Amino acid sequence: MGVEGAETLEGMASMPTSRLSGLYEEHVGRAVALATLLTGDRYIAEDIAHDAFLRVAGRFGELRDPGAFGAYLRTTVVNLCRARVRRLERERTLLRRHTEAGVMEPDTSADDRDQVWSFIKGLPYRQRAALVLRYWDDLSEGQIGEILRCSPRAVNALLSRAKEQLRDNIGRSEG
Amino acid sequence: MIDLEHRITETLQDRAPVFVRQMPKGTVARVRIRQSIGSFATLALVAALAVGVMALSSWVPRSVQPASRQTVQAPTGILPSPQGVEGGINDATAAPASDPSATEDTSAHGTNSTVPYTEQVDGQEVYLLTQKHVVSFGHVSGIEWSLAAYDTKPYSGDRFPRFLGGSCGDLMVGDQGEYGGIGFCLHTGETPPDAAFAMAGFGNASDRNVEPIIGYAGLVGSQVSSVELRLSGGETRRLPLYDAPSGIGARYFEVFVAEGTGGHIVALGSNGAELGSGSLCISQPPSGPDNVGCGHGLVGVSSVVTSFAEPPTSTP
Numbered sequence: 307m308g309v310e311g312a313e314t315l316e317g318m319a320s321m322p323t324s325r326l327s328g329l330y331e332e333h334v335g336r337a338v339a340l341a342t343l344l345t346g347d348r349y350i351a352e353d354i355a356h357d358a359f360l361r362v363a364g365r366f367g368e369l370r371d372p373g374a375f376g377a378y379l380r381t382t383v384v385n386l387c388r389a390r391v392r393r394l395e396r397e398r399t400l401l402r403r404h405t406e407a408g409v410m411e412p413d414t415s416a417d418d419r420d421q422v423w424s425f426i427k428g429l430p431y432r433q434r435a436a437l438v439l440r441y442w443d444d445l446s447e448g449q450i451g452e453i454l455r456c457s458p459r460a461v462n463a464l465l466s467r468a469k470e471q472l473r474d475n476i477g478r479s480e481g
Numbered sequence: 482m483i484d485l486e487h488r489i490t491e492t493l494q495d496r497a498p499v500f501v502r503q504m505p506k507g508t509v510a511r512v513r514i515r516q517s518i519g520s521f522a523t524l525a526l527v528a529a530l531a532v533g534v535m536a537l538s539s540w541v542p543r544s545v546q547p548a549s550r551q552t553v554q555a556p557t558g559i560l561p562s563p564q565g566v567e568g569g570i571n572d573a574t575a576a577p578a579s580d581p582s583a584t585e586d587t588s589a590h591g592t593n594s595t596v597p598y599t600e601q602v603d604g605q606e607v608y609l610l611t612q613k614h615v616v617s618f619g620h621v622s623g624i625e626w627s628l629a630a631y632d633t634k635p636y637s638g639d640r641f642p643r644f645l646g647g648s649c650g651d652l653m654v655g656d657q658g659e660y661g662g663i664g665f666c667l668h669t670g671e672t673p674p675d676a677a678f679a680m681a682g683f684g685n686a687s688d689r690n691v692e693p694i695i696g697y698a699g700l701v702g703s704q705v706s707s708v709e710l711r712l713s714g715g716e717t718r719r720l721p722l723y724d725a726p727s728g729i730g731a732r733y734f735e736v737f738v739a740e741g742t743g744g745h746i747v748a749l750g751s752n753g754a755e756l757g758s759g760s761l762c763i764s765q766p767p768s769g770p771d772n773v774g775c776g777h778g779l780v781g782v783s784s785v786v787t788s789f790a791e792p793p794t795s796t797p
Contacts, residue, residue: 323509327504327509330508331501331503334500334502335499335501335502336500338498339498342498343493348498351498356508360511360512364514365519420496422488422489422492423492423495423496426493438493441486441490441493442490442493442494469489472485476485476488
């Protein structure tokens with residue numbers, strides 16, 4: 307999430323527009339990338355990242371550590387993505403009930419050239435989030451636990467199950 | 482394992498988009514709006530908390546104030562007569578004398594808390610010789626009461642209780658008599674024509690918010706010099722006698738006691754001789770709207786009032 311704490315953000319309420327713009331450019335790009343990896347949809351990810359920026363900047367005065375704007379933004383993105391994924395899952399479930407064929411295969415469309423990516427997208431949300439935060443954002447299990455609100459031990463278990471699932475899937479696909 | 486983690490990392494980096502874009506127009510305004518909403522919500526929360534604390538603080542002291550800090554003596558055991566401090570929750574005040582020859586007032590009316598209540602009923606002139614004059618009033622458990630004196634003529638109709646004539650009185654409880662009360666006379670069927678002492682008891686337990694009200698009131702003739710409350714436990718207390726206006730040949734007394742109190746009220750002559758007595762005949766009034774009365778001087782019991790009629794409007 308970029309350079310965390312690089313700027314002191316005190317007084318955002320009276321912050322010039324240029325500084326707010328600088329924060330946006332500094333943090334939102336990485337937020338979009340994170341949201342894309344968590345939702346699998348670039349356009350949804352942009353909406354989520356922008357919404358997260360508004361939320362965190364809007365309650366800047368309430369932040370315990372205004373310097374950690376990026377960390378707050380990351381956590382907000384993860385939470386918004388979870389809400390979005392849950393909603394999508396409910397919609398898919400509903401759609402499956404109303405589809406005559408009843409077929410709703412995991413997202414392995416032709417656009418997903420990378421087989422690993424398609425398997426990652428098929429993981430449960432918490433496993434996928436732990437995987438992304440660990441191997442893309444390079445966070446420790448403790449940091450991931452703070453975001454996902456669980457213990458480092460639970461994060462380790464999430465990562466283990468995710469990798470085991472991926473290993474099985476890759477093994478089956480590769481014969 | 483290392484190969485798998487490497488593939489995961491490469492895949493994620495490959496799939497993570499590079500997003501470089503300037504802040505869209507309107508973002509600043511939306512941030513400011515969110516900040517304003519947050520500030521307003523905080524202020525509203527603080528205001529609500531302040532109001533809540535104020536409401537709580539106005540309630541808590543009354544409920545947790547230790548007894549030693551009570552500003553008014555709490556009713557315990559026998560309530561003295563006069564019952565505590567004037568204006569307290571248990572008190573008694575002698576009413577100023579008035580002229581019994583004044584014009585008869587037989588219209589029903591209510592009072593407010595500054596005017597002692599007297600029971601006035603339409604048509605009461607058939608047995609009244611004088612107005613009803615308040616001779617004492619006060620509070621019991623914070624509720625107003627009044628003791629009224631009046632003179633009567635014989636009446637035996639069916640509209641009111643039977644009166645043999647002579648001095649009578651009312652003990653009424655409530656700002657507007659809403660707790661009811663009793664009427665009593667010196668001469669009743671249960672007392673001799675030359676009786677020097679008569680008394681009656683009143684019990685009410687209609688209000689769940691206050692302790693049951695038990696009071697006794699009576700009147701004595703000129704031959705009685707003092708009246709004593711003699712409790713079954715041995716304690717004796719002299720009760721004050723309130724003079725009635727000239728024309729009403731009796732003096733009056735009252736006392737309120739706690740639930741379960743037993744004993745007698747005794748009238749004594751100047752030489753200490755016992756000229757009459759009556760027992761504390763109410764131990765525990767039944768809960769509910771029905772008042773109870775007892776005693777050889779009892780004439781009638783006024784019931785609890787649950788609603789008041791609108792006062793009649795005068796026509797020009």
